[in-house]
Amino acid sequence: xxxxxxxxxxxxxxxxxxxxxxxxxxxxxxxxxxxxxxxxxxxxxxxxxxxxxxxxxxxxxxxxxxxxxxxxxxxxxxxxxxxxxxxxxxxxxxxxxxxxxxxxxxxxxxxxxxxxxxxxxxxxxxxxxxxxxxxxxxxxxxxxxxxxxxxxxxxxxxxxxxxxxxxxxxxxxxxxxxxxxxxxxxxxxxxxxxxxxxxxxxxxxxxxxxxxxxxxxxxxxxxxxxxxxxxxxxxxxxxxxxxxxxxxxxxxxxxxxxxxxxxxxxxxxxxxxxxxxxxxxxxxxxxxxxxxxxxxxxxxxxxxxxxxxxxxxxxxxxxxxxxxxxxxxxxxxxxxxxxxxxxxxxxxxxxxxxxxxxxxxxxxxxxxxxxxxxxxxxxxxxxxxxxxxxx
Amino acid sequence: xxxxxxxxxxxxxxxxxxxxxxxxxxxxxxxxxxxxxxxxxxxxxxxxxxxxxxxxxxxxxxxxxxxxxxxxxxxxxxxxxxxxxxxxxxxxxxxxxxxxxxxxxxxxxxxxxxxxxxxxxxxxxxxxxxxxxxxxxxxxxxxxxxxxxxxxxxxxxxxxxxxxxxxxxxxxxxxxxxxxxxxxxxxxxxxxxxxxxxxxxxxxxxxxxxxxxxxxxxxxxxxxxxxxxxxxxxxxxxxxxxxxxxxxxxxxxxxxxxxxxxxxxxxxxxxxxxxxxxxxxxxxxxxxxxxxxxxxxxxxxxxxxxxxxxxxxxxxxxxxxxxxxxxxxxxxxxxxxxxxxxxxxxxxxxxxxxxxxxxxxxxxxxxxxxxxxxxxxxxxxxxxxxxxxxxxxxxxxxxxx
Numbered sequence: 001x002x003x004x005x006x007x008x009x010x011x012x013x014x015x016x017x018x019x020x021x022x023x024x025x026x027x028x029x030x031x032x033x034x035x036x037x038x039x040x041x042x043x044x045x046x047x048x049x050x051x052x053x054x055x056x057x058x059x060x061x062x063x064x065x066x067x068x069x070x071x072x073x074x075x076x077x078x079x080x081x082x083x084x085x086x087x088x089x090x091x092x093x094x095x096x097x098x099x100x101x102x103x104x105x106x107x108x109x110x111x112x113x114x115x116x117x118x119x120x121x122x123x124x125x126x127x128x129x130x131x132x133x134x135x136x137x138x139x140x141x142x143x144x145x146x147x148x149x150x151x152x153x154x155x156x157x158x159x160x161x162x163x164x165x166x167x168x169x170x171x172x173x174x175x176x177x178x179x180x181x182x183x184x185x186x187x188x189x190x191x192x193x194x195x196x197x198x199x200x201x202x203x204x205x206x207x208x209x210x211x212x213x214x215x216x217x218x219x220x221x222x223x224x225x226x227x228x229x230x231x232x233x234x235x236x237x238x239x240x241x242x243x244x245x246x247x248x249x250x251x252x253x254x255x256x257x258x259x260x261x262x263x264x265x266x267x268x269x270x271x272x273x274x275x276x277x278x279x280x281x282x283x284x285x286x287x288x289x290x291x292x293x294x295x296x297x298x299x300x301x302x303x304x305x306x307x308x309x310x311x312x313x314x315x316x317x318x319x320x321x322x323x324x325x326x327x328x329x330x331x332x333x334x335x336x337x338x339x340x341x342x343x344x345x346x347x348x349x350x351x352x353x354x355x356x357x358x359x360x361x362x363x364x365x366x367x368x369x370x371x372x373x374x375x376x377x378x379x380x381x382x383x384x385x386x387x388x389x390x391x
Numbered sequence: 392x393x394x395x396x397x398x399x400x401x402x403x404x405x406x407x408x409x410x411x412x413x414x415x416x417x418x419x420x421x422x423x424x425x426x427x428x429x430x431x432x433x434x435x436x437x438x439x440x441x442x443x444x445x446x447x448x449x450x451x452x453x454x455x456x457x458x459x460x461x462x463x464x465x466x467x468x469x470x471x472x473x474x475x476x477x478x479x480x481x482x483x484x485x486x487x488x489x490x491x492x493x494x495x496x497x498x499x500x501x502x503x504x505x506x507x508x509x510x511x512x513x514x515x516x517x518x519x520x521x522x523x524x525x526x527x528x529x530x531x532x533x534x535x536x537x538x539x540x541x542x543x544x545x546x547x548x549x550x551x552x553x554x555x556x557x558x559x560x561x562x563x564x565x566x567x568x569x570x571x572x573x574x575x576x577x578x579x580x581x582x583x584x585x586x587x588x589x590x591x592x593x594x595x596x597x598x599x600x601x602x603x604x605x606x607x608x609x610x611x612x613x614x615x616x617x618x619x620x621x622x623x624x625x626x627x628x629x630x631x632x633x634x635x636x637x638x639x640x641x642x643x644x645x646x647x648x649x650x651x652x653x654x655x656x657x658x659x660x661x662x663x664x665x666x667x668x669x670x671x672x673x674x675x676x677x678x679x680x681x682x683x684x685x686x687x688x689x690x691x692x693x694x695x696x697x698x699x700x701x702x703x704x705x706x707x708x709x710x711x712x713x714x715x716x717x718x719x720x721x722x723x724x725x726x727x728x729x730x731x732x733x734x735x736x737x738x739x740x741x742x743x744x745x746x747x748x749x750x751x752x753x754x755x756x757x758x759x760x761x762x763x764x765x766x767x768x769x770x771x772x773x774x775x776x777x778x779x780x781x782x783x784x785x786x787x788x789x790x791x792x
Contacts, residue, residue: 002659002661003660003661003664003691004659004660004661004691004694004695004698005695007695007698007702008702009699009703009706010706011706011708011709016708020708270788270790273790274789274790274791282791284784284790284791285790285791285792287780287781290780290781290790291777293784293788293790294723294780294783294788297713297716297720297787297788298716298720298724298783300713301700301713301716301717301720302692302696302700304703304712305696305699305700305702305703306696306699308703308706308709309699309702329692329695333696378685381684381688382684382685384691384692385681385685385687385688388691389664389678389684389688
C-alpha cells in the first residue's frame with residue numbers, strides 16, 4: 001500500500017448547490033468595504049447578516065433533524081466556510097458549528113442523541129435543548145485553550161466533585177455573543193464537557209482580546225466558580241473521541257476558510273499587478289512578481305484539493321485514520337498557502353502595501369491568526385509523520 | 392470487435408502477472424536506464440533489446456496492432472492491462488519508444504501497406520530502433536521554424552542541416568524527420584515535410600551528447616548532402632507539420648494507438664522511504680529524525696496533491712475558479728516535485744550521498760544521484776519550468792507578457 005493512501009475526492013450535488021448559494025450570499029453581503037466598516041466595531045460582525053445566515057439554516061446544517069437541524073453532513077459546511085473566507089465574512093458561525101459538532105459527537109453516535117443516555121452519560125434533555133437552541137440560531141462556542149499550546153496533552157480547567165468549574169480559558173471565539181459555552185475540562189484526569197449558558201458567567205470574568213485578525217473577536221473567560229447544571233456534563237469515551245474529531249474538523253474548516261481567503265488575496269494582488277506601472281511597464285510583466293503569483297496559485301489549487309478530499313472522508317462516525325491524515329494535510333497546506341499569499345500581497349503592493357488602506361493587510365493579518373488556530377503546519381506535519389511513517 | 396468482459400480481463404491480468412513474476416530479469420549488475428532517453432551504452436542497449444524482444448515474443452507488446460505486422464489484433468484494453476502489470480512488477484522499460492509510441496502508430500494510421508510491412512514488426516521486435524528528428528539547435532521550442540533542408544533531386548531527397556536531442560540517434564536505424572522542402576512557403580508550417588528516413592546512409596553523422604550524468608543518450612545529428620530515397624516521404628510535400636502534430640497524439644497509451652510497454656520507470660515517494668529505512672543519522676534511524684520526518688511528509692503531500700489535483704480536475708464545480716489551472720500546471724508541478732524528491736533522497740544518505748555511479752558502495756549503484764541529475768531533462772525539456780510559469784501567469788492569471 002502506497003504511503004499516499006486514500007485519494008478519494010467526491011463532490012455532492014448538495015455541496016455544489018450550497019457552494020453556489022453561499023458564494024453569492026457572501027459576495028453580496030460582504031464586499032471589502034463592509035469588511036472594513038466592521039474592523040473597528042465592538043461586535044466585529046453585522047447582526048443582520050448573521051440573522052440571514054440563521055434563516056438559511058447554516059448553524060444547524062450539520063445537526064440532526066431531531067434537534068431542528070438540516071441533517072446534512074459536515075462536508076456540506078466546507079463550501080460555506082470557503083465562501084466566507086473568500087469574502088472575509090466574520091461572525092460566530094464557525095465557533096457555533098464546532099460547538100455543535102463537539103456536543104453531537106460527544107453524545108454518542110453521530111445523529112442519535114438518545115445514545116448518550118444508553119452510554120451512561122447524563123440525561124440527554126439538557127443536551128437536546130442546547131442543540132435545538134444552537135440549530136435555531138443561538139451562537140455557541142468551544143472553550144478549549146488553557147494556554148497557547150494547541151497540542152497540549154493535559155487539560156488544566158477542572159470540574160470538581162461538587163460540579164464546580166475552576167480555571168480560565170484563553171481565546172474563546174465569539175464569547176461576547178455566545179449563548180452557550182462548551183467548556184473542555186477534566187475531572188479526576190478524565191476529559192469532560194460542561195455546557196455553560198452565558199448567564200452563568202460574571203461580566204468581570206470576561207476580558208476582550210485584541211486579535212491580529214481584526215475581522216474576528218474573542219475573549220478570555222474565567223469559569224472559576226461556575227456551577228454545572230444538572231445534565232450539563234458529558235463524559236465517557238465518546239468525549240475523548242469527540243474532542244479529537246473536533247480538533248480535526250476545526251483544522252479542516254479553518255483550512256477551507258483560509259483557502260478561500262488566499263484565493264481572494266491572490267486576486268487582489270493580481271489586479272494590482274495588472275494596473276500598476278513602473279519604469280514604463282506594467283509591473284505584472286516582471287517575472288520576479290509573476291512567478292511567485294504562480295506558486296501561490298498552485299498552492300491554492302493544492303489547498304482546495306486537500307480540503308475537498310478531506311470533506312469526502314467525513315461522516316457522523318468518529319473520524320478514521322484516512323480522514324485524520326486528510327484534515328491535517330488540509331490545514332498544514334492551507335496555513336502555508338495563506339501565509340505566503342498574504343506576505344507577498346503586502347510586498348508586491350510596494351509602499352501601498354504598508355498602509356492600512358491597502359487590502360493586503362486584511363489577508364496578511366488573517367494569515368497570522370489562521371496559522372496558529374487548531375494547530376500550525378509543523379504541528380500537523382509532526383502528527384502526519386507519526387500517521388504515515390510509523391506504520 | 393466484441394466488448395471484452397470482466398472475466399477475460401481478470402484472467403488476462405493473472406496470466407501477465409504470472410509471466411512478469413517469472414520472467415522479471417535479475418539485476419544485470421549495471422544500472423539500467425530509467426527512461427528511454429537514458430540509453431547510453433551498448434551494454435544497456437543489448438539488455439533492453441533482449442528484454443523488449445522477450446516481452447513481444449510473449450505477446451505483451453503491440454497487442455492491438457495488426458497480426459500480419461507482428462501484433463495480436465486484440466482490444467487495446469489488454470495492452471493497458473499488460474502495461475499496468477509491467478509497472479506493478481517493476482520490470483525494465485520497452486526502450487524503442489519513438490517506434491512504439493510515435494512512428495509505429497503513425498504508420499499504422501496513415502502509412503501504406505508497403506510501409507506497414509516494412510517497418511512495424513521491426514519496431515515491436517526491437518530489431519529496428521527509431522529516433523526522432525524534430526528539434527534543432529537554434530529552434531528548441533519553435534518546431535514550426537525548423538530549417539533542416541530536404542531538396543528533391545531525381546529519385547532522392549538531399550538533406551542538409553542539424554537536428555539535436557536525438558534520442559538514441561547513434562543506435563537508430565530509422566528517423567522520423569521533419570525537414571523543409573519549400574523554404575519559400577507563405578506560412579512557415581506549409582514548407583515542412585515528413586520523412587521515414589534511414590540513418591545508415593553517407594552524410595548522416597550522429598554525434599553523442601555527453602550529459603551532466605557523464606552518460607550518453609542523445610545525439611546531435613548532422614546532415615551533409617545525405618541522400619535518402621524519395622519514397623521515404625510520408626504523405627505529400629507540405630504536410631509535415633500536420634503529420635508531426637499527429638505523432639504527438641499517440642503518446643497517451645494503447646487506446647490512442649501506441650504499442651505499449653513502459654517508457655520510463657516511475658519513482659515514487661514510497662521508493663524513497665523504502666530506500667531510507669536503514670539509513671542512520673546522529674546514531675539513530677534517519678526516519679526518526681524530526682527535521683527529516685518533516686521534509687518527508689512535505690514530499691508525500693506534494694505527490695499526493697498531484698494525484699488529488701487530477702481527481703479534482705474532473706469535477707466541474709470544483710474547477711470554475713481558475714479554469715484549466717490544474718491541467719496547465721501539471722507538468723510544472725510534477726517535474727519540479729520529482730526533482731526535489733530526488734534531491735532529498737541524496738541529501739538523506741549521509742556520506743553515501745556523495746558517492747556516484749561506479750562506486751561499489753553507492754546506494755543502489757548511485758540510482759538516486761543519477762536520477763536527480765537526469766530529472767532536469769524534464770524541468771528543461773518540453774518547455775522549461777520558467778516558461779511554464781510564464782504560460783500559467785499569462786493564460787490563467789491574465790498577467791501581462
